[in-house]
Amino acid sequence: MKFSKMHGIGNDYVYVNCFQEKVENPEAVSIRVSDRRKGIGSDGLILILPSDKADCRMRIFNADGSEAMMCGNGIRCVAKYAYDHQIVTRPELSVETNSGIKYITLQTENGKATGATVDMGKAVLRPADIPMNAEGDSFIAQQIAVGQEVYTATAVSMGNPHCVVFLDKDINQLELEKIGPLFEHHQLFPARVNTEFVNRINPHTLKMRVWERGSGETMACGTGACAVAVASVLNGFCRHDETITVSLAGGDLQIVYQSDGTVMMTGSATHVFDGEIIL
Helix, strand or coil: CEEEEEEECCEEEEEEECCCCCCCCHHHHHHHHHCCCCCCCCCEEEEEECCCCCCEEEEEEECCCCEECCCHHHHHHHHHHHHHCCCCCCCEEEEEECCEEEEEEEEEECCEEEEEEEEEEECECCHHHCCCCCCCCCCCCEEEEECCEEEEEEEEECCCEEEEEECCCCHHHCCHHHHHHHHHCCCCCCCCCEEEEEEEEECCEEEEEEEECCCEEECCCHHHHHHHHHHHHHCCCCCCCCEEEEEECCEEEEEEECCCCEEEEEEECEEEEEEECCC
16 A cells, blocks of 8 residues: 655644555554554544545544544645646645535645645534534533543534634643543543643644544644634633634644634644555
């Protein structure tokens, strides 16, 4: 199987061009290639496929083999791959995902894509649609008992579910490998959840760590950064229609939560290497 290794600010995936390759049992393949000691090493597997609705289609598989609905860092890399390999020849393209069609505008340099702005669609706030086991029209600044602690959380879906927790203590001191799984498998979230722990730096800058369902802690999460920006506005820390820089372990993303509910994400997309693996 031929592949490309790419990353969006450190959120790395193995990408397979399924215009040319056929991947049987992608769930098992994702587990195999994601292993950082015995495989290629990644946060998961992303397939780039033909689409009858958009320029191409992406399927995302986490490191544990589970399929994800959407990946913000991954979709920028899919768009870069499609442009660099002339699947599309223009810098504006559409990508079909399990959470709908997303529209991307690429930044290019010397004929190659270097980054992208993605229209991530509208944030979903209704608990039943996130999904979570809670009633009402939103879940903002609500208390959640997790382990031996009580946290104040805001829930947002950006195509996949997120639980955003703002903290005063330094997020670098968190034992994320212990508390992350407790959030991921919390009874409030029937489909599991991605959890972001956030420090507020100033009204335009946030710092976050993320525990992704199915992958554990990752260096970055694009949909998570979008959810964090949305939650920051909903909690009165930031404002609609202003650029919010979200700093993650792998780098920064620029997010704008527009007044109409749409979220725009801008960030880099980086090709690391190409290879071939015998499965």
